[in-house]
Amino acid sequence: MVKPLDGIRVLDLSHVLAMPTCTMQLADLGAEVIKIEKPEIGDDSRYFGPFINGESAYFMSVNRNKKSLTLDLKQERGREIFKELVKFADVVTENYRPNTMKKLSLDYDNLKKINPKIIYASICCFGHYSIDQQSPGYDIIAQAIGGLMSITGYPDGPPTRVGSSVADIFSGTFATVGILAALRYRDITGEGQSIDISMVDSIFAVLENAVVRYTLTGEVASRIGSSHTSLAPYNAFKAKDGWVVIGIGNDSLWKKFCTAINKEELISHPLYLTNDKRSRNCKQLNEFITAWTKERPAKEIVELLSKDGVPVAEVNTIDKIINDPNIRLRNMLIEMNHPKAGKVKVANSPIRLSKISNDNIQPSPLLGEHTEEVLREILGFSPEEIEKLKMQKVI
Amino acid sequence: MVKPLDGIRVLDLSHVLAMPTCTMQLADLGAEVIKIEKPEIGDDSRYFGPFINGESAYFMSVNRNKKSLTLDLKQERGREIFKELVKFADVVTENYRPNTMKKLSLDYDNLKKINPKIIYASICCFGHYSIDQQSPGYDIIAQAIGGLMSITGYPDGPPTRVGSSVADIFSGTFATVGILAALRYRDITGEGQSIDISMVDSIFAVLENAVVRYTLTGEVASRIGSSHTSLAPYNAFKAKDGWVVIGIGNDSLWKKFCTAINKEELISHPLYLTNDKRSRNCKQLNEFITAWTKERPAKEIVELLSKDGVPVAEVNTIDKIINDPNIRLRNMLIEMNHPKAGKVKVANSPIRLSKISNDNIQPSPLLGEHTEEVLREILGFSPEEIEKLKMQKVI
Numbered sequence: 001m002v003k004p005l006d007g008i009r010v011l012d013l014s015h016v017l018a019m020p021t022c023t024m025q026l027a028d029l030g031a032e033v034i035k036i037e038k039p040e041i042g043d044d045s046r047y048f049g050p051f052i053n054g055e056s057a058y059f060m061s062v063n064r065n066k067k068s069l070t071l072d073l074k075q076e077r078g079r080e081i082f083k084e085l086v087k088f089a090d091v092v093t094e095n096y097r098p099n100t101m102k103k104l105s106l107d108y109d110n111l112k113k114i115n116p117k118i119i120y121a122s123i124c125c126f127g128h129y130s131i132d133q134q135s136p137g138y139d140i141i142a143q144a145i146g147g148l149m150s151i152t153g154y155p156d157g158p159p160t161r162v163g164s165s166v167a168d169i170f171s172g173t174f175a176t177v178g179i180l181a182a183l184r185y186r187d188i189t190g191e192g193q194s195i196d197i198s199m200v201d202s203i204f205a206v207l208e209n210a211v212v213r214y215t216l217t218g219e220v221a222s223r224i225g226s227s228h229t230s231l232a233p234y235n236a237f238k239a240k241d242g243w244v245v246i247g248i249g250n251d252s253l254w255k256k257f258c259t260a261i262n263k264e265e266l267i268s269h270p271l272y273l274t275n276d277k278r279s280r281n282c283k284q285l286n287e288f289i290t291a292w293t294k295e296r297p298a299k300e301i302v303e304l305l306s307k308d309g310v311p312v313a314e315v316n317t318i319d320k321i322i323n324d325p326n327i328r329l330r331n332m333l334i335e336m337n338h339p340k341a342g343k344v345k346v347a348n349s350p351i352r353l354s355k356i357s358n359d360n361i362q363p364s365p366l367l368g369e370h371t372e373e374v375l376r377e378i379l380g381f382s383p384e385e386i387e388k389l390k391m392q393k394v395i
Numbered sequence: 396m397v398k399p400l401d402g403i404r405v406l407d408l409s410h411v412l413a414m415p416t417c418t419m420q421l422a423d424l425g426a427e428v429i430k431i432e433k434p435e436i437g438d439d440s441r442y443f444g445p446f447i448n449g450e451s452a453y454f455m456s457v458n459r460n461k462k463s464l465t466l467d468l469k470q471e472r473g474r475e476i477f478k479e480l481v482k483f484a485d486v487v488t489e490n491y492r493p494n495t496m497k498k499l500s501l502d503y504d505n506l507k508k509i510n511p512k513i514i515y516a517s518i519c520c521f522g523h524y525s526i527d528q529q530s531p532g533y534d535i536i537a538q539a540i541g542g543l544m545s546i547t548g549y550p551d552g553p554p555t556r557v558g559s560s561v562a563d564i565f566s567g568t569f570a571t572v573g574i575l576a577a578l579r580y581r582d583i584t585g586e587g588q589s590i591d592i593s594m595v596d597s598i599f600a601v602l603e604n605a606v607v608r609y610t611l612t613g614e615v616a617s618r619i620g621s622s623h624t625s626l627a628p629y630n631a632f633k634a635k636d637g638w639v640v641i642g643i644g645n646d647s648l649w650k651k652f653c654t655a656i657n658k659e660e661l662i663s664h665p666l667y668l669t670n671d672k673r674s675r676n677c678k679q680l681n682e683f684i685t686a687w688t689k690e691r692p693a694k695e696i697v698e699l700l701s702k703d704g705v706p707v708a709e710v711n712t713i714d715k716i717i718n719d720p721n722i723r724l725r726n727m728l729i730e731m732n733h734p735k736a737g738k739v740k741v742a743n744s745p746i747r748l749s750k751i752s753n754d755n756i757q758p759s760p761l762l763g764e765h766t767e768e769v770l771r772e773i774l775g776f777s778p779e780e781i782e783k784l785k786m787q788k789v790i
Contacts, residue, residue: 151558163546
């Protein structure tokens with residue numbers, strides 16, 4: 001089967017989550033991703049739990065379909081080998097702090113001399129072109145600085161980090177878009193280029209209407225829980241055994257909702273007649289709806305309201321969404337057979353193309369699993385050379 | 396200047412946020428995006444506030460660099476014109492409910508007969524291939540079903556919708572990756588294909604370690620506020636005038652932190668000696684740190700701790716991040732000159748390629764602004780034909 005990135009080779013110096021998310025997406029699309037790791041140690045995330053037979057499932061979940069080559073870039077010989085590989089590569093990816101690659105003389109300006117067609121993609125907290133280049137790029141730092149935490153949470157509660165590392169995952173996905181665009185640019189012009197993704201930029205770019213609300217009106221968006229600035233009822237409501245969300249986007253849905261809960265008299269209630277009135281009286285409205293929802297199981301509420309076309313959904317806990325029939329039908333949970341850990345289920349790619357299968361995945365590599373293969377097949381190293389490099393701890 | 400998507404024409408049937416995010420990214424990269432809108436009405440989001448001179452800034456913020464063609468697809472003549480345009484297009488995008496395009500006979504199976512090279516990308520709530528195809532795709536529904544709300548928020552509080560529409564924005568960005576991959580596949584094989592992005596899949600794919608924690612250990616990840624499952628202190632803390640986040644990833648940073656706040660005696664305190672102990676005693680730890688932070692302005696805390704290399708950041712409110720010097724330096728807030736609204740500032744693309752400028756943007760189009768241009772230049776329609784179509788309200 002043809003894949004879109006067949007024949008594209010990525011030298012992947014990335015670690016933990018942000019750039020590994022990008023290179024996993026590239027590998028899913030058919031690129032040969034060679035993950036370059038510190039000999040004996042490897043990616044930091046190999047030490048993140050949960051573990052199975054001593055192997056990190058965290059690592060497995062973002063490194064499928066990749067190869068692993070150990071290479072010590074702090075040794076001159078390691079850097080030489082890396083530069084040799086660059087001659088046979090299309091893309092280099094990294095998410096160290098901005099000066100790290102420069103200190104090793106492996107930044108874009110140096111590598112483009114070796115291979116002018118190389119595409120060099122970086123992710124860091126503030127961007128390589130920035131005032132404060134050196135701060136570490138923890139996800140929580142970018143979510144905080146980027147403004148997303150200030151608008152996530154409840155008005156009477158603290159600012160809230162999103163429950164998954166969306167600064168990492170957004171910046172990784174934006175890097176993927178950048179690399180695919182740069183490959184196309186290279187097809188047209190024959191030229192490589194560098195890509196500079198900032199985690200703070202990435203969060204800033206997804207603040208949605210909060211940006212124009214400030215630039216136009218000076219209004220500083222704040223935390224409004226799960227509700228909506230201009231629609232009501234539109235919120236999370238407590239059910240007997242969990243939570244549901246109900247989203248009433250217009251007056252016609254309000255009528256359907258009142259009818260479905262057998263409260264037709266509310267349709268023309270002066271406090272709730274229009275969306276504008278419902279928004280202004282949303283406190284009473286939410287209290288009233290909660291009084292109704294909390295007496296009923298979530299499943300029953302969803303069945304009752306969705307039957308009448310009212311937008312409603314259960315707030316799924318993780319076990320529920322993982323066992324959801326539609327997630328299973330769409331093969332969003334995929335099993336890989338790891339040589340040490342055995343069968344492990346991870347989230348599959350959400351990018352579904354009709355002519356490209358997402359069904360066969362290779363497990364994440366063991367540390368250095370492909371070192372010999374890469375050095376032999378790409379650079380033509382002999383077994384003796386490889387043995388010597390092992391002795392010198394270069395690989 | 397060459398752009399990666401020069402010469403790529405997108406017929407964009409999308410509305411509101413999810414797919415418009417995708418086509419904005421495509422337009423930023425040089426594609427000709429022709430947004431097709433209902434005559435006289437247009438995209439629903441043209442009616443979302445805030446407004447300036449009657450024009451929606453919400454709409455402006457996700458529709459820059461696009462053209463607008465009005466076309467009534469409910470009329471036979473409108474569908475004919477659309478099909479003519481498909482012959483001259485590379486990509487069709489839409490985010491209606493699954494059956495909408497089929498009812499109009501404008502789904503992939505019909506359009507590929509007209510143009511076998513067409514790439515057809517859809518976003519909907521559950522995916523076109525799904526059990527329950529017809530539910531509406533509100534962002535809050537996908538965040539709820541996908542499990543993200545259940546892990547966002549505080550343990551003693553309700554599940555929490557992320558403060559921006561990340562189900563829309565993730566699914567839009569995944570569609571961009573899919574389209575770029577499909578274009579490359581077409582370059583190799585000459586074949587088009589369809590892309591089926593589900594908003595629920597998109598949220599499921601970004602749940603991060605919560606998925607493997609459940610599949611491996613059965614642990615159901617829940618809400619832990621802004622803290623970390625296995626690191627402490629790593630949280631949001633109240634400052635005198637706002638909030639800060641502090642992220643102590645290891646024992647060496649703990650020493651630096653204690654020294655920076657003049658509490659060296661805590662370094663070897665039996666409750667806090669190792670990360671494991673700090674995690675187990677994080678309640679006392681957080682209380683103690685809050686007692687220290689709440690006496691000081693956020694700015695002072697950030698200066699004091701960052702000087703010593705402790706990962707720290709202010710939780711920026713929207714006004715602060717918009718006026719942040721680094722955001723300004725990186726041109727992340729860009730001004731467009733709208734013909735009716737005047738100068739409006741919106742968030743720029745975070746995808747920064749060294750050879751492609753993000754500095755010149757065209758404002759979002761007025762409804763039907765490019766109708767005549769598109770019909771004349773692509774299909775060769777005469778002024779008389781165009782006049783007739785206007786009379787018939789086809790355009």
